[in-house]
Amino acid sequence: MIDIGSIKSKPEILPTTSRLSPSDYWAHWMARIGVRRGAHRIDPGLYALGNPGPDSQVFVTANYTLSFDALRVALHGLDCYILVLDTKGINVWCAAGKGTFSTNEIVLRVLITRLNEVVRHRKLILPQLGAPGVAAHEVKKRTTFGVEYGPVRAAELPEYLKTHKATVEMRKVRFTLRDRLVLIPVDFIRLLLPMLAIAGILHFVGGILLSLGVVATVVAGAVLFPILLPWLPSHDFSMKGFILGGLVALPFSLSTYLIHPGWAWWQQTGQALGLLLAMPAVTAFIALNFTGSSTYTSRSGVRREMYRYIPAMAWTFGTGIILTGLFSLIH
Amino acid sequence: MFNAYLENTLVYDPKLCNGCAICVAVCPHNVFEMNDRLAQLVRRQACMECGACQVNCVMEAITLESGVGCASAMIRAALTGRKEIACDC
Numbered sequence: 001m002i003d004i005g006s007i008k009s010k011p012e013i014l015p016t017t018s019r020l021s022p023s024d025y026w027a028h029w030m031a032r033i034g035v036r037r038g039a040h041r042i043d044p045g046l047y048a049l050g051n052p053g054p055d056s057q058v059f060v061t062a063n064y065t066l067s068f069d070a071l072r073v074a075l076h077g078l079d080c081y082i083l084v085l086d087t088k089g090i091n092v093w094c095a096a097g098k099g100t101f102s103t104n105e106i107v108l109r110v111l112i113t114r115l116n117e118v119v120r121h122r123k124l125i126l127p128q129l130g131a132p133g134v135a136a137h138e139v140k141k142r143t144t145f146g147v148e149y150g151p152v153r154a155a156e157l158p159e160y161l162k163t164h165k166a167t168v169e170m171r172k173v174r175f176t177l178r179d180r181l182v183l184i185p186v187d188f189i190r191l192l193l194p195m196l197a198i199a200g201i202l203h204f205v206g207g208i209l210l211s212l213g214v215v216a217t218v219v220a221g222a223v224l225f226p227i228l229l230p231w232l233p234s235h236d237f238s239m240k241g242f243i244l245g246g247l248v249a250l251p252f253s254l255s256t257y258l259i260h261p262g263w264a265w266w267q268q269t270g271q272a273l274g275l276l277l278a279m280p281a282v283t284a285f286i287a288l289n290f291t292g293s294s295t296y297t298s299r300s301g302v303r304r305e306m307y308r309y310i311p312a313m314a315w316t317f318g319t320g321i322i323l324t325g326l327f328s329l330i331h
Numbered sequence: 332m333f334n335a336y337l338e339n340t341l342v343y344d345p346k347l348c349n350g351c352a353i354c355v356a357v358c359p360h361n362v363f364e365m366n367d368r369l370a371q372l373v374r375r376q377a378c379m380e381c382g383a384c385q386v387n388c389v390m391e392a393i394t395l396e397s398g399v400g401c402a403s404a405m406i407r408a409a410l411t412g413r414k415e416i417a418c419d420c
Binding site for chain 2: 094096097098128129131132133134135136137149152166168171172173234235236237239288289291292294295296297298299300301302303304305306308
């Protein structure tokens, strides 16, 4: 939105603070549980933090509220500018991967905000994870602003700014237990309704064991898997999922013998086998989908995983469902 | 066995390196290190093909098929026949 009438006026600078309000915290919770997923965005543009002047530093970020808030909180006590790009409400790293946190967007935003009239220096400090979408030399050529890549995490900016040199640790992306825990609600809530619907239907068709099995399968994939990720054997997410799913399915499978003492042994075994085949396949599929949330899987590796494991998931799931269904109905 | 991530598409030609070290600065997995004023490929297997080094290398010394390692995006792309950028992150 370039207002032609305002071209001769002063560049527009929006105010912000480094303190989060209760409504900001509330918005963070909503973002973390996936409520109005695409709506957690702020207006792109140039923001003033504290009382910046023409020599103040300029930090670039995405217009996802969690990205912007992490940055302004980290910059507490500093007088500076924040240039917010239009990344459609997506965080820095994902936006860089999708091409919205990009060279073009920076060039455009620098022009629109008339940054060259606001500051005397010619340097932009970018989050390191914006780099997949940005060619620093291109930005320099097209805007005269040089790009400096800061640390991965905004919280490490105060330390970084003492020397403007990032340590090896600052450059490295992590995937700690805490990082993984905050991802759980979004995935779990997304699966909650289908899970309850299928569990409800199966409760009437096949009894409590099957409906609890559905819940356990989804909880294993969407909750236990992210927690246990580094400790599950093998490197592939799908194989880790199969192993975890197998462990979770085992008690359900064995319960068949206890819950249906009246069935013939081959009926019991048929259903036990069915559960042992069907449940891990679903857990493994949810686990495979967690590759996108992780911080280290390559595209060629994920593709290899898909070719290797999705057929196995389909076959074990199909066979398991048929066996379980068959032996539930036969009795 | 059970490691689909042993290989990746990263190719680096040290003969083209001008020693600017931007690949070291942008890599989130410390795949490159500076040595004798040139970048060295030291942790090739850790590469996640994000493409940061490639797009920032002025000398075009690095080539790779960059992309996001996200199964749900690829599955969606396979099902809808569209380019795989659509995920919910």
